[in-house]
Amino acid sequence: MAQLTLENISKHYGEHAVVDDISLAIEKGQFVALLGPSGCGKTTTLRMIAGFEQLDQGRIVLNDRLLASPQQHIAPEQRNMSMVFQSYALWPHKTVLDNAGYALALRGLRGQPYRDQVFAALEAVNLGHLADRFPQALSGGQRQRVALARCLVSHPDVVLLDEPLANLDVHLRAAMETTFRDFHARTGATFIYVTHDQAEAMAMADRIAVMNHGRLEQWDTPENLYRRPASRWVATFIGKGAVLDVPNHVHGKNLRSDDILNLLSNSGAMHRGAMLVRPEHVSVVDEGIDVTVQHRVYKGERYQYMANLADGQSVTFYHPRLLEHGQAVQVQIEHAWGLDL
Ligand SMILES: Nc1ncnc2c1ncn2[C@@H]1O[C@H](COP(=O)(O)OP(=O)(O)OP(=O)(O)O)[C@@H](O)[C@H]1O
DSSP: SEEEEEEEEEETTTTEEEEEEEEEEEEEOOEEEOOOOOOHHHHHHHHHHTTTOOOOOEEETTTEEEEEEEEOOOOOSSEEEEEOOOOOOOOOSOHHHHHHHHHHHHHTHHOOOOOOOOEEHHHTTGGGGTTTTTTGGGGGGHHHHHHHHHHHHTTSSSSEESTTTSSSSSHHHHHHHHHHHHHHHHHHOOEEESSSSSSHHHHHEEEEEEEETEEEEEOOOOOHHHHHHHSSHOOOOOOSSSSEEESSSOOOOOOHHHHHHHHTTTHHHHOOOEEEOOGGEEEESSSSSEEEEOOOEEEESSSEEEEEETTTTEEEEEEEEEEOOEEEEEEEOOOOEEEEE
């Protein structure tokens, strides 16, 4: 049974629906990402779950308790949720310990029980040794870990994270992805993580809600989003690859090399469908489909190429050896996924 359900929730600003009829059923302990381009309504969805925004339509239910509907609005502090922001929002004049323990101090916890509980949270993010420092003397990643510890002390049912890595450099982001996953595993809490970075969502989440213009495009596992995107939009938003127009209806089909060869040999005809070709499914062979190399990017262990088919459509692929611009080669496409036109 789902722990947290969003049932057809919508939010309008004026005439404009920024969140448009979103439904999700989230299991207890799941790590969920809300993923989509800037302005697609991710943060507004998160803020509705947190209780910072009212709903215009639909319901939000946590553990059978109605949290929000157009008629009902439980206050944020009564939802047993905790939110981690991009900006950390740490008190500069409080130590790491007292920043993390703020919610417990507010509840009147003092002395050793207070220190023990806050230390447990700090240890969970490997910050026990910095308990007496002030935030100015911490790196960005350490500050973000204080913010995580702070949300952990109150044992929330649901942790809401709004682009928490956006201010960190690329190396630190990768390290923090591991921190978040460990933190999630330790707490057993449900995580809802907003990001516009698909690699980040794929690396951490069990399930991803892909949003576009306020609507839910697909609600699925990272593997399914990559292998079986429900729409052309998701296919191009998630991962690398080429979408090729084809003459037949192929939506939802797993296409093998013979099917692909047939589709491409008739590609001058009218287009009724499309297929997604990932670069790892394209290989250079002695005898196959004619392509002409257009573009090359050196990737260290291999090159990434873009090449044109005879009909002008292009595919991307990887190859260990150097190919020149304009060079004619033959490729085999082992696998493709059928999409609507
Ligand atoms: N208070 C508001 N009044 C009017 N429009 C708003 C308000 N808050 C958000 N919007 C608009 O709603 C849309 C969705 O905003 P939201 O912040 O949810 O998007 P997002 O997907 O989180 O984007 P980003 O990744 O850029 O934060 C945007 O077009 C935004 O300009």
